[in-house]
Amino acid sequence: MADRSFLNWPFFNECHRAWAAEVEAFALGLEVDHADADAACKALVAAMGDAGLLRATASSNQPLSVRHLCLAREMLARLDGLADFAFAMQGLGTGAISLFGTDAQKTAWLPKTTAGEAIAAFALTEPQSGSDVANSAMTATRDGGDFVLNGDKAWISNGGIADLYTLFARSEDLPGARGLSAFLVTPDLTGFEVVERLDTIAPHPLATLRFTDCRIPASAMVGAPGAGFKIAMSVLDVFRSTVAAAALGFARRALDEALGRVTSRQVQGSPLADLQMVQGHIADMALDVDAAALLIYRAAWAKDQGAPRITREAAMAKLFSTERAQVVIDKAVQLFGGEGVRSGNAVERLYREIRALRIYEGASDVQKVIIARQTLDAHAGAMPC
Numbered sequence: 178m179a180d181r182s183f184l185n186w187p188f189f190n191e192c193h194r195a196w197a198a199e200v201e202a203f204a205l206g207l208e209v210d211h212a213d214a215d216a217a218c219k220a221l222v223a224a225m226g227d228a229g230l231l232r233a234t235a236s237s238n239q240p241l242s243v244r245h246l247c248l249a250r251e252m253l254a255r256l257d258g259l260a261d262f263a264f265a266m267q268g269l270g271t272g273a274i275s276l277f278g279t280d281a282q283k284t285a286w287l288p289k290t291t292a293g294e295a296i297a298a299f300a301l302t303e304p305q306s307g308s309d310v311a312n313s314a315m316t317a318t319r320d321g322g323d324f325v326l327n328g329d330k331a332w333i334s335n336g337g338i339a340d341l342y343t344l345f346a347r348s349e350d351l352p353g354a355r356g357l358s359a360f361l362v363t364p365d366l367t368g369f370e371v372v373e374r375l376d377t378i379a380p381h382p383l384a385t386l387r388f389t390d391c392r393i394p395a396s397a398m399v400g401a402p403g404a405g406f407k408i409a410m411s412v413l414d415v416f417r418s419t420v421a422a423a424a425l426g427f428a429r430r431a432l433d434e435a436l437g438r439v440t441s442r443q444v445q446g447s448p449l450a451d452l453q454m455v456q457g458h459i460a461d462m463a464l465d466v467d468a469a470a471l472l473i474y475r476a477a478w479a480k481d482q483g484a485p486r487i488t489r490e491a492a493m494a495k496l497f498s499t500e501r502a503q504v505v506i507d508k509a510v511q512l513f514g515g516e517g518v519r520s521g522n523a524v525e526r527l528y529r530e531i532r533a534l535r536i537y538e539g540a541s542d543v544q545k546v547i548i549a550r551q552t553l554d555a556h557a558g559a560m561p562c
Contacts, residue, residue, distance in 0.1 A: 179255060179429050183467070188244065188474040196233075197248045203228050204256040211259060214380040215338050219296065221263035226293015234268035235275045235287045241268070241415055243477040247422035254426025255433075258530040261423050262381050265416070266335050270297025272412035273343045273359050277400040282361065286341055298339035300330040300362070300386060301409055307332075308543045310345075310409060311354040315388070317346035322395050324348060324360065326368070326388040332537075336384025337371045339364065349403040357405030361397045368392065379530040417491040417538055418476040421498035424534050425469050427527050428502035431509035432462045434523050438513055449512070458512060462505045469498035489551035496544035499534045506531050 184194045203225070209217050225231050233245040246268060254261035271290050274282050289295035306312040315328025326346055333342070341363060348358040362369065368391030375383040400408050439449040439459065449455050476490035509524045510517035517524050535541050 179433050180466075183470050183474075186474065188478045193244055193248060196245055197252055200230060200249045200252040201256075203230060204253050204260060207257055207260055209257050209259055211380065214259065215382050217259055218263045218335070218382055219338060221260050222267060222296050223293040225260075225264060225267075226291065230264065231267050231291040231293055234264065235271045235291050237275070237280075237283045237287055240481070240483075241272070241275055243415055243418055243480040244474065246416070246419045247473055247477045250419045250422040251426040251429070254423040255430045256426075258379065258423075258427070258526070259381065261426065262334070265419060265423065266299070267291075267297050268419070269299045269412065269416050270335065270339065270341065270343055272299070272415060273399045273408050274361070276411055276415075277359070277404070277408050279399075281396070282399065286361070290341070295340040296335055296338055298333055298335035298342045299412070300333050300336075300342045300344040302330065302332045304329055304331045304385075308540055310357075310406060313345060313347060313357060315344075315346040317348040317358060317360060317393075319348065319395075320392070323392050324395060324397070326360075326362070326391040326393060328388055329372075330386040330388075332375065333384055333386055334537075335382050336386055337374055338382050342386070343399065345405045345409055348398075348405075351403060354406035355403055357409075358402050359399040359405045359408045360393060361399060362388075362391075362393060366391050366393065377533065379526075379533060413538055414486055414488060414491060415480065417495050418473055418480070418487070420534055420538050421469065421473045421476075421491075421494040424495075424498040424502035424531060425466065425473060427531050427534075428462075428466050428469065428498075428505040431502075431506040431524055431527050432459075432466055434527075435459065435462065435509040435512045438509075455512065458508045462508055465501040465505050469494075469501055472497050489548060489555075492539070492544040492547040492551070495539065496541050496548065499531070500541055503531050503535060 184197055211217060233249055250261050250265055253264055267290050271287060274286055290297050303313050303315060317324040317326050341361060344360050344362045345357050347356045349356040368389045370387045371384050372387045373385040439455050442449045472494040476487050476494045479490055480487045506527045510528055513524055516522055519525060
C-alpha cells in the first residue's frame with residue numbers, strides 16, 4: 178500500500194485529497210493492453226474523459242492547478258505509465274490554448290480535449306533542436322490571410338494519433354527565440370505528413386512530422402506573432418513539475434514493490450528485510466521519495482499561489498525527482514535479483530519507463546544550467562547587507 182501521509186502536508190487541502198482519491202480509484206480499475214500503444218492511448222483518453230479526470234488538464238478562465246496536475250500524474254504513473262502519458266499530453270498539448278488562446282480557440286478545442294473526444298500533442302522539438310528551442314528552423318511564411326508551414330518536427334508525443342497539434346515555427350524575421358510563433362494544426366491538412374513512427378524502450382505514440390507547403394489560416398496562431406518562445410516556456414513552466422510528479426509515482430511504486438519483496442523473500446531462514454544492507458537501501462529509497470515530493474509540491478504550491486514563474490523551483494523538482502527515481506528503481510531491481518530483470522515484472526517495466534523522463538521537457542543537464550543561472554541571477558540582484 179503506497180504511502181499517503183504526504184497528502185496531509187500543508188501544501189494540500191481537502192479538495193486535493195479528494196482529487197487524489199478520485200484519480201487513484203480510476204487508475205486501480207484500469208486494465209491497459211500495452212501491446213498496442215496507439216489503441217491503448219486512445220482508449221485511455223476516452224475513459225479519462227468519461228470519468229471527468231481531464232477537466233484538470235485545461236482551463237478557459239482561471240489558472241491551471243499545478244497541484245491537481247501533479248497529484249494526477251503521480252497517482253497514474255504509480256499504477257500505469259501509459260495512463261500517465263495519456264493524461265499528461267492532454268494538458269501539455271492544450272496548455273498554450275489554456276494560457277494564451279482566444280475565446281474562439283478555447284471554445285473550439287477545450288471541451289473536446291477534456292471530454293476525451295480529441296487527442297492533443299505539443300510539437301516543439303526538431304531534429305536539430307531539442308532543448309535549444311531558439312534554434313528551431315521550421316518556418317511559417319505569411320501569405321495573404323494564411324501561413325505556409327515548412328519543416329520537420331521530431332520526437333512528437335501522440336504523433337500519428339493526435340487530432341490537434343500545438344506547433345511552434347519561425348514566422349518573424351527575427352533571430353533566435355524572438356522569431357517563433359505558436360499555431361494550432363490538425364492532421365487533415367494538405368502538406369501534413371507523419372514520416373516516421375518511433376519505437377522506444379517504453380512504447381508510447383511517438384513520431385516525426387513533416388510539413389510541406391502546409392497552409393493554415395492566420396486565425397490558427399496562438400497569442401501574438403513572435404510570442405512562441407514565451408508561450409512554450411510558460412507551458413513548460415506549468416508542466417515541468419508534473420514530469421517530476423510522474424517520476425515520483427514511478428519511484429513510489431518501486432519502493433512499494435521492494436518492500437513487498439524484502440519482507441516476503443527468505444534468506445537463510447529470515448526475511449531479506451532483516452539484513453542491514455537491505456535496510457540501508459530501503460532508507461535511501463524512502464529518503465529520495467520524500468525529498469522529491471517536497472521539491473515537487475513546493476514548486477506546484479508556489480505556482481498555484483500566483484508566482485508568475487517557477488523556473489528555478491520546477492527545474493530543481495524535475496532534476497532531482499527524475500534522477501533519484503532512476504536510482505530508487507535501480508535499487509528495487511537489485512533487491513529483486515534475477516526476477517527484477519524478467520520481462521513483465523513491475524520493476525523491470527519501471528526501469529524502462531523512467532529513463533525518458535531524464536531527457537524530455539528539458540534534459541537533466543539543461544536543468545542544471547537553468548538552476549545555476551537562476552541562482553547566479555538571484556545573487557547578482559540581491560541587496561548587500
